[in-house]
Amino acid sequence: MITQLLTAVALTVTPLSPPPCWIRDDPADLELRISPLDSAMTTLDADTLKVCYSRPRRLGRPVMGRLVPFGKAWRLGANEATTLHTTGAVQFGDVALPAGSYTLYAIPGRDEWQVVINSSVRRWGIPLNTAVRNADLGSASVPVVELSTPVELFTVRFEPTGPDAVDLVIEWELTQVRVPIRRVTQ
Secondary structure (H helix, E strand, O other): OHHHHHHHHHHHHOOOOOOOOOOOOOHHHHHHOOOOEEEEEEEEOOEEEEEEEEOOEOOOOOOEOOOEOOOOOEOOOOOEOEEEEEOOOEEEOOEEEOOEEEEEEEEOOOOEEEEEEEOOOOOEOOOOOHHHHOOEEEEEEEEOEEEEEEEEEEEEEEEEEEOOEEEEEEEEEEEEEEEEEEEOOO
């Protein structure tokens, strides 16, 4: 009886696991992709956050304002839509999200980005047409920070900012944006 109780208690404090990253193609073909699949994960107390995304390379090309045009919806990476999984309720910028899976895309600007959270999951990253945009849940407006060293490979990561908060950090070329995410206690 005590062993069962201890097991039950341990299960309540162990972070839940988010689902694996969804891919459209055969997993054996991942090694052939030019933009590799990657993920980042963090915990906020007993909750887990995971982002799944593909990583295009700069390859000496001008990225911001050219390859990634300002003022237009961009898939935030390559291949499948960038996906955010959360096992608990969070605040994404000013958008309240229950536990679940969501996709992200951005509308980059020279000084500010809109990072959009969308309920349409398990989809390819483009097109970002009306059907996809009708599933938008909201967005976070975040300032652009200019980096001093170029980032070759598009990168998304989490950086802790407090006991119940992280920034979703997005970097490519000389651009960095940070979306604040905080755990919502009930």
